[in-house]
Amino acid sequence: MAQATQNQIRANSSQRSLVIRNLVAWAGVVPFLVFVILFLFWPASSLITGSFQNQSGAFTLQNIIDLFTPSIMNAYMLSIQISIVTAIGGGIFGFMLAYAVIQGGLPRWVRTALTTFSGVASNFAGVPLAFAFIATLGHTGFLTALFADKLGIDIYNLGFNLYNFWGLALTYMYFQFPLMVLIMAPALDGLREEWREASENLGASSYQYWRYVALPILWPSLLGSTILLFGNAFGAYATAYALTRTLNVVTVLIGDQISGNVLFNPNLGYALAFGMIVIMAVSIGLYTWLQRRTARWLQ
Amino acid sequence: MAFLELTNIRKQFGQAVAVEDFNLKVDRGEFVSFLGPSGCGKTTTLRMIAGFEIPTVGRVAVDNVDITDKAPNQRNVGMVFQSYALFPNMTVAQNIGFGLRIRRESESAIKERVDEMLALIHLEQKGPSYPSQLSGGQQQRVALARALAIRPQVLLLDEPLSALDAKIRVSLRAEIRAIQRKLGITAIYVTHDQEEALSISDRIVVMSQGHMEQVGTPFEIYNFPQTAFVASFVGTLNTTTAEVVDSARGVLQIDGARLETAEKLDGRQKGDKVTIAIRPERFSFASEQKKANVVDCRIENITFLGSIVRIQVSIGSGKYYMDTFNNPFLELPKIGDKDQVTCSREAVLVLKS
Amino acid sequence: MAPTPNGKVAAVKKKINLWAWFWILLGALYFLVPLYGTFDFSLREKRGVLSLLAYQNVLADPRFRDSFTYSALMALATIVVGLLLIVPTAYWVHLRLPQVRPLIEFITLMPFVVPAIVLVFGLIRIYSGPPLALTNSDPLTNFLLMCGYVILSMPYTYRSVDTGLRAIDVRTLTEAAQSLGAGWFTILFRIIFPNIRAALLSGAFLTFAIVIGEFTLASLLGRPAFGPYLVYMGNNRAYEPAALAIISLALTWAAIGLIQLLSHGRPGQEQVGGVH
Numbered sequence: 001m002a003q004a005t006q007n008q009i010r011a012n013s014s015q016r017s018l019v020i021r022n023l024v025a026w027a028g029v030v031p032f033l034v035f036v037i038l039f040l041f042w043p044a045s046s047l048i049t050g051s052f053q054n055q056s057g058a059f060t061l062q063n064i065i066d067l068f069t070p071s072i073m074n075a076y077m078l079s080i081q082i083s084i085v086t087a088i089g090g091g092i093f094g095f096m097l098a099y100a101v102i103q104g105g106l107p108r109w110v111r112t113a114l115t116t117f118s119g120v121a122s123n124f125a126g127v128p129l130a131f132a133f134i135a136t137l138g139h140t141g142f143l144t145a146l147f148a149d150k151l152g153i154d155i156y157n158l159g160f161n162l163y164n165f166w167g168l169a170l171t172y173m174y175f176q177f178p179l180m181v182l183i184m185a186p187a188l189d190g191l192r193e194e195w196r197e198a199s200e201n202l203g204a205s206s207y208q209y210w211r212y213v214a215l216p217i218l219w220p221s222l223l224g225s226t227i228l229l230f231g232n233a234f235g236a237y238a239t240a241y242a243l244t245r246t247l248n249v250v251t252v253l254i255g256d257q258i259s260g261n262v263l264f265n266p267n268l269g270y271a272l273a274f275g276m277i278v279i280m281a282v283s284i285g286l287y288t289w290l291q292r293r294t295a296r297w298l299q
Numbered sequence: 300m301a302f303l304e305l306t307n308i309r310k311q312f313g314q315a316v317a318v319e320d321f322n323l324k325v326d327r328g329e330f331v332s333f334l335g336p337s338g339c340g341k342t343t344t345l346r347m348i349a350g351f352e353i354p355t356v357g358r359v360a361v362d363n364v365d366i367t368d369k370a371p372n373q374r375n376v377g378m379v380f381q382s383y384a385l386f387p388n389m390t391v392a393q394n395i396g397f398g399l400r401i402r403r404e405s406e407s408a409i410k411e412r413v414d415e416m417l418a419l420i421h422l423e424q425k426g427p428s429y430p431s432q433l434s435g436g437q438q439q440r441v442a443l444a445r446a447l448a449i450r451p452q453v454l455l456l457d458e459p460l461s462a463l464d465a466k467i468r469v470s471l472r473a474e475i476r477a478i479q480r481k482l483g484i485t486a487i488y489v490t491h492d493q494e495e496a497l498s499i500s501d502r503i504v505v506m507s508q509g510h511m512e513q514v515g516t517p518f519e520i521y522n523f524p525q526t527a528f529v530a531s532f533v534g535t536l537n538t539t540t541a542e543v544v545d546s547a548r549g550v551l552q553i554d555g556a557r558l559e560t561a562e563k564l565d566g567r568q569k570g571d572k573v574t575i576a577i578r579p580e581r582f583s584f585a586s587e588q589k590k591a592n593v594v595d596c597r598i599e600n601i602t603f604l605g606s607i608v609r610i611q612v613s614i615g616s617g618k619y620y621m622d623t624f625n626n627p628f629l630e631l632p633k634i635g636d637k638d639q640v641t642c643s644r645e646a647v648l649v650l651k652s
Numbered sequence: 653m654a655p656t657p658n659g660k661v662a663a664v665k666k667k668i669n670l671w672a673w674f675w676i677l678l679g680a681l682y683f684l685v686p687l688y689g690t691f692d693f694s695l696r697e698k699r700g701v702l703s704l705l706a707y708q709n710v711l712a713d714p715r716f717r718d719s720f721t722y723s724a725l726m727a728l729a730t731i732v733v734g735l736l737l738i739v740p741t742a743y744w745v746h747l748r749l750p751q752v753r754p755l756i757e758f759i760t761l762m763p764f765v766v767p768a769i770v771l772v773f774g775l776i777r778i779y780s781g782p783p784l785a786l787t788n789s790d791p792l793t794n795f796l797l798m799c800g801y802v803i804l805s806m807p808y809t810y811r812s813v814d815t816g817l818r819a820i821d822v823r824t825l826t827e828a829a830q831s832l833g834a835g836w837f838t839i840l841f842r843i844i845f846p847n848i849r850a851a852l853l854s855g856a857f858l859t860f861a862i863v864i865g866e867f868t869l870a871s872l873l874g875r876p877a878f879g880p881y882l883v884y885m886g887n888n889r890a891y892e893p894a895a896l897a898i899i900s901l902a903l904t905w906a907a908i909g910l911i912q913l914l915s916h917g918r919p920g921q922e923q924v925g926g927v928h
Contacts, residue, residue, distance in 0.1 A: 043774025104672025
């Protein structure tokens with residue numbers, strides 16, 4: 001009896017020490033959690049709550065309703081369009097490059113060079129990138145001048161304009177396709193030579209191999225990367241801001257709200273930001289889900 | 300007439316010769332292993348049969364049809380890969396049915412064949428599973444079923460068991476052999492594991508550095524190795540250099556000890572050096588009556604291996620292994636004991652090189 | 653008469669090769685032409701001759717020096733604070749709280765969901781009024797900016813640190829150190845940090861590349877950083893921006909080059925992304 005009680009006590013104290021150990025373990029991540037709450041979650045969630053409040057702090061859906069005014073809808077549409085175009089364009093181009101360098105039987109140094117270039121290019125963005133494209137394809141840019149001098153062609157007369165939709169898309173592509181190369185390279189590495197051999201051995205043609213084996217294996221990463229590229233373009237601000245003031249993508253609209261360049265209604269600004277968070281959350285969520293799916297197959 | 304014929308095969312990669320002078324005829328339903336260390340050309344030869352490599356010189360024929368230049372997907376040859384190579388995006392059933400789907404067989408025919416194959420490999424319940432949900436041994440059985448589903452003329456197996464655990468390796472190789480016998484299919488099996496080759500094959504091709512060293516039944520390969528390479532690669536073997544004393548009567552001398560061999564020593568002169576080989580299990584302690592091939596020795600080491608006991612003895616300055624069955628009622632000698640060992644005249648093999 | 657087998661194989665190989673080279677060439681053009689164009693443009697400030705005048709103007713501009721120094725210091729502070737925050741956390745999660753790993757990974761993904769422009773909006777909303785009015789003083793605004801940068805670079809820093817920790821056996825190393833009498837401080841600074849040095853440096857250089865030219869946060873928090881200076885020059889000059897773009901590129905190149913050098917031959921270390 002006494003023995004049993006003692007055991008009970010010992011069990012209790014060891015359970016208590018386990019709880020303490022767990023608390024200590026959790027304490028190790030507290031600084032990090034506090035930091036991200038202070039500088040990420042609190043600010044972000046304040047925008048979300050702010051978008052459901054009027055200027056005096058009362059609950060309202062007016063800001064969300066106001067998002068559906070034509071000028072704001074146009075900005076969202078423009079952002080979505082440019083993100084889709086550059087995600088698909090950059091995605092296809094980046095995939096071709098990654099495929100060429102990994103499965104195309106090129107020398108090893110080409111691959112090293114391409115990954116290094118891609119690392120640089122995917123980070124060479126924002127204001128300097130806009131400058132580079134202005135210096136190259138602006139009204140007096142290098143290529144513009146080259147076409148005019150050597151071929152007598154004024155590309156701006158032919159309808160090209162760096163400062164419109166397609167110009168911005170071309171500029172965005174500069175950091176989009178290298179990102180695709182960097183994401184797709186490991187996925188393509190995972191495509192094992194034996195699968196091609198096994199499918200040939202079972203009688204499949206090259207087309208059938210792609211149709212039934214390679215593409216089904218690759219499609220989650222292909223789609224996932226394209227979605228990531230979409231988000232990448234959707235959140236871009238500096239490039240668009242530095243290149244053009246006439247194309248009002250959502251990020252530029254938000255920037256104007258913050259710096260008070262437009263009729264200032266902070267709560268409408270919060271709603272704009274809220275809309276962005278929603279779209280980004282959906283795309284990043286899809287991306288993560290698709291990545292997990294590939295990882296399960298390719299272990 | 301042989302069913303699978305490889306004639307005068309030679310394969311070069313740039314300057315490097317991977318396979319040379321390869322000639323082999325395999326009968327219908329025969330199980331032949333290519334055995335050798337890595338880089339000996341055995342996998343290259345297998346890949347030439349599958350069509351993934353094309354011989355620089357030579358001819359591959361199946362059932363009297365020359366397939367040397369045929370694309371891999373035009374041949375009817377099933378292959379099992381070392382790394383399974385199951386398609387990760389397809390279920391087990393879809394993997395097994397893939398080759399039939401490519402051949403545009405009807406859905407019902409495919410389903411029937413897949414079920415038949417699943418029963419063959421005892422994985423009836425696993426049809427809807429994905430490969431990543433199976434164990435290594437199960438995956439390799441699926442790969443085998445996939446290769447067999449297309450009713451290939453020849454089944455190729457490229458070190459199919461080397462990625463598996465020792466226990467599964469033994470049980471699966473028995474299963475592979477049983478299935479091959481049941482279907483009567485011609486099979487080529489590549490391995491670097493001599494025990495595997497000996498246990499599974501009708502015939503073995505031992506290869507080294509792109510050459511065929513010896514072709515024969517497991518019995519012949521093990522008991523009568525023709526070259527030093529085969530002797531050393533297959534099983535444990537004592538090899539040493541001996542001096543010819545009397546070539547007509549087959550008398551040799553090692554380290555002062557006299558040994559007789561049953562093999563012919565034609566063309567050898569007294570005083571010539573030859574390489575001889577003796578399997579450890581052919582040695583035994585000399586009994587009273589025995590007179591020939593009795594040699595003085597000293598016990599150096601004793602290793603207990605379970606069913607057998609391996610004893611290392613020294614004869615002169617050379618050291619040799621001797622295997623005896625583990626008999627719990629017999630006393631083992633002690634290290635440092637002096638004793639006498641013997642072997643029959645037939646046990647002393649004279650190697651070609 | 654059948655065609656020689658080797659001729660056929662060679663032809664197929666060649667076709668693949670040509671096709672691959674075609675895409676690589678196209679990629680190289682896309683990558684290099686704007687760079688060459690920018691470089692060419694940056695040399696044309698003096699009419700009719702090529703000169704380095706634009707570079708001289710930039711380098712002589714005190715605002716260039718000031719803003720660049722400011723951003724470089726900011727990058728340094730971000731790297732130190734970011735690593736001090738993330739390495740112990742990642743280490744701790746590896747060692748003691750593996751079940752929390754998905755949560756931490758989820759959190760480090762959040763900066764992708766909250767783009768820089770949204771983040772700065774939120775920071776301003778919270779920290780421009782009571783109770784935590786950081787934006788009223790310059791040093792505190794600098795601090796706020798740095799915290800924002802730590803958040804922006806967090807996905808990259810965390811990923812490289814995590815990769816580094818996966819490559820070593822954290823638990824065994826820690827237990828070995830503990831059995832030899834080492835305390836937590838010693839373990840972290842003498843054992844863990846040195847063993848994941850390459851990963852730490854990769855994270856550091858990438859952070860540097862992100863922070864040095866960052867525009868969104870710096871501009872909207874009104875700090876005199878390099879990014880806003882670039883835009884200012886873009887509005888007022890023609891050739892100097894091109895020179896500045898080349899300088900920025902050289903810096904990015906140096907940072908990424910160093911990462912590549914450090915992570916040479918190790919897969920999964922290739923770094924992705926940035927802030928646009």
